[in-house]
Amino acid sequence: MRYLGIDFGLKRIGLAVTDPAGTMAFPFTTLVKKDRTSFFVELLAVLEQEDIQGIVVGLPQSLDGRETLRTRQVINFVRRLQRRTDLPVFLTDESLSSEEAEERLRAAGLNPEKRKAVLDQEAAVIILQRHLNS
Numbered sequence: 023m024r025y026l027g028i029d030f031g032l033k034r035i036g037l038a039v040t041d042p043a044g045t046m047a048f049p050f051t052t053l054v055k056k057d058r059t060s061f062f063v064e065l066l067a068v069l070e071q072e073d074i075q076g077i078v079v080g081l082p083q084s085l086d087g088r089e090t091l092r093t094r095q096v097i098n099f100v101r102r103l104q105r106r107t108d109l110p111v112f113l114t115d116e117s118l119s120s121e122e123a124e125e126r127l128r129a130a131g132l133n134p135e136k137r138k139a140v141l142d143q144e145a146a147v148i149i150l151q152r153h154l155n156s
């Protein structure tokens with residue numbers, strides 16, 4: 023089963039995909055949200071072109087597990103996504119995924135400009151791999 027991982031942000035949305043066997047996550051792209059309609063057109067095109075069979079979305083929560091404004095924004099995004107596709111959508115804890123992604127990219131020697139360009143994709147990889155490992 024091939025999955026798409028999503029690190030949702032209000033402006034940039036990082037995407038990661040699994041290999042065809044659905045065992046390893048890889049960075050795919052970052053979508054820049056101009057408006058809701060064009061964003062969903064792009065996202066649905068990725069789902070079709072990459073033959074995605076399941077979607078994993080990172081769910082942000084406070085460190086003590088409470089819901090935050092970002093949690094509600096992601097839940098609203100998931101609801102809008104579910105109205106547009108019949109694919110199963112899974113929520114996975116994204117705690118500290120951006121920080122872990124930043125550290126991985128820094129350790130790989132990427133300069134700050136290059137890190138920023140792929141940070142959301144790397145966070146999506148971490149979210150997706152957590153789901154696969156669970």
